[in-house]
Amino acid sequence: MLLSCAGWRCQRMISISDIPGGNPVARNDPEHYSIKFQICPDCHKSFCDRCVAPKTMLRAAKCRECGGKLVDGSQRQKVNGTAVAPLVQLHDEGYRHGAAGNMPAALGCFDQVVAARPDYVAAHFSRGMALRNLGRHDEAIAAFERAFALDPRNPQSMFDVGSIYAATGDYDRALAAYDRALAAEPRYVGAMVNKMVALLNSGRAQLVPPLAEHALMLEAAGQSADHTPNATGYINGAKGAALLALGHNPQALAAIDQAINDGPDTPDNYRNRATALERLGRAEEAAAARRIAEQLR
Missing domain, CATH: 1.25.40.10 (Tetratricopeptide repeat domain)
Known part of the structure; x- marks a missing residue:
């Protein structure tokens, strides 16, 4: 039997087996499976041995969801037999x-x-x-x-703090919050995307392309912590906008086209595409991109 770990965006599965020492497949693949886990008698959430490390007998580990005192996973059936x-x-x-x-x-x-x-x-x-x-x-x-x-x-809480500050135009505090989120989880691509947008909106476009390349590398390797849907589209959209602001028009167009190809369709990408095409002397294509931007708006 396999259970999902309740740790934030944890991709490890919890393997439950009657085989002494645990299922050998799970035992030999600790990156993807945990054979040791703890469960919360209060909320019934289960955590792998990386998301919640066992404490001593004198002090039980606390649930990362509700703050209840965790017990060993061997008590799972007993816990699940009670109400939350x-x-x-x-x-x-x-x-x-x-x-x-x-x-x-x-x-x-x-x-x-x-x-x-x-x-x-x-x-x-x-x-x-x-x-x-x-x-x-x-x-x-x-x-x-x-x-x-x-x-x-x-890091989710810091992501949302950053979003509040960004929505009110306080980009310095937004960036500080995103940096705290990334310090907690350096592979948090969603926070990188929002950080890129805050950098663009605060006039720091030159800082976006290196961050975008790092985020794209994580996505290509399947190493992002959050697995944000359409992440590559958002990353390339921000990268294209930054390159456009820096005057690198051919490179900007390539990134924007990749963003449009990856999706989702956003008016900003088509507006930026139109600007890049105009600067490159491709007026008809620019006009078509502006029409699509207006339709999406």
């Missing part, structure tokens, strides 16, 4: 409210959860999302900061 903890149910209720668009009700649930268990990581993150959707940005940032302080191996 009331606090977890309350958090899930808040999540359902949020998914339905009722942010005040969602926030009310998350507030209760973190008041009862201050180290409930996912509830602080969920609270940040609700506050952001309510336009209470300072409080949202504080909630994301708390989530990151509790689980500094999960």
Whole structure:
């Protein structure tokens, strides 16, 4: 039997086997499989031995989702035979409210959860999302900061802090947040993409191409931590925009065409393509690109 690890974007599978010493295939491939794991009696999430290292008998490891005390994976059947903890149910209720668009009700649930268990990581993150959707940005940032302080191996909170700052035009703080996310997970391509956009918007286009090349290398090698959909399209779009700003028109056009080929279609890519084509004296193609940009807009 295989279980998914609940660690942030962890691609390792948890192998459960009756074979003494574990399934030999899993045992011989520790990069992709873990035969040791821990499970949370409160939220029932399972974590491989890299996402949560076992503690001593005197101090149990804590769940990276809800802050509960983890137990050895050998107790999985016993744990799964019980209901999730009331606090977890309350958090899930808040999540359902949020998914339905009722942010005040969602926030009310998350507030209760973190008041009862201050180290409930996912509830602080969920609270940040609700506050952001309510336009209470300072409080949202504080909630994301708390989530990151509790689980500094999960960079998602810093990604969202960066997004808040970028949306308000505070690119220096946005870049600082993306750098913190990348310090926690250097292969976080989604944070690299957002960092590239912030660099472009803050007039630092010269810093984008090297970062884009690094991100493309990670994607080509299958080594990105987050596996962002259409990542190469977004990377090449940012790279093309930067090269265009730097006056490298042929190289910009090549990158933009690759972005369009990889998808998704965005008006920015076609507007940039039109500009590059105009600069290269290809007026008819530029006009066609502008028409597509207007249709997409």
